[in-house]
Amino acid sequence: MGRIIVANRHGDQVVQWDPAATTDEGRAAIVEAEQILREARARGCAVSKKVDGKHVLDDGAFDPQVDEYQIIAPIAGG
Amino acid sequence: MSIRSSLRSRVASWERPFRWAGRVVDWLRAFGEPPAPTEERWGLERPWLINWQWVPKRSAGPGFGPHEYARARARGAEVARATMGDENWEFLRRQGYLDVRSRKMPGLTYRLRVGRRIQLIWDNLEHAMHSPWPYDYLCINPTYPLPAVEFTAQLYLYLRDREDQVVRTAAPQPFDQLLGRVF
DSSP: OEHHHHHHHSSEEEEEEEEOOSSSSHHHHHHHHHHHHHHHHHOEEEEEEEEETEEOOOOOOOOOTEEEEEOOOOEOOO | HHHHHHHHHHHHHHHHHHHHHHHHHHHHHHHHHHOOOOHHHHHOGGGGGSSTTSSOOOOTTTTTTTHHHHHHHHHHHHHHHHHHHHHHHHHHHHHOOOOOOEEESEEEEEEOOBBBBBBEESSSHHHTTTSSSSEEEEEEEEEOOOOOHHHHHHHHHHHOOOHHHHHHOOOEESOOOSSSSBB
């Protein structure tokens, strides 16, 4: 299962999908996960991707095979 | 009384098949409907779509009591640990800070403390003389409320992977203080 950790005031909320999904609902979950990442980036958020067990900030396209993404809050000075 | 009640029962028995038909139609409609929107499917709050300017400092906004704060901080700690890795997490817990060495400015170390401004630590005076900032603290907040420990882990990623962005964004400050957008 792949997942996006959405860090928010609740601590975190998780969006999950099965990369091997064959049902309509499973495929819809992948599409929605991709939309969430795109939307967050468009609003200034950064995205980190787990690579070899370590989170790194990433600008690449959504890959449903990735184990874990995390949405990182935009930062502001002051 | 008897006329009225018999009328009611006759109407009720007449309506019954239509009610059942209505339920079957509703069920068939639901079957062909597209999947529920994101919020409904995962109960997801997307904070980047919300204007948080009106939320008081160090608050998570309305609907949060002591239980919600405690829960959010506990979950935030789990995410922070996963984000920064076990080694960094243990160091932060033991020492109360986490140092990130600058890759852009020689002799500079960023000291991260949970919920506080970033402290600049210079190796020596000569390096400090080349600081782009006039003060030793940098104020950087998330644009929406987060548990403080979770934001510390996010700042760690920004400093390690996008130091340029931090340098552009940071507001230098002459003294230490709690951050305003974390709790």
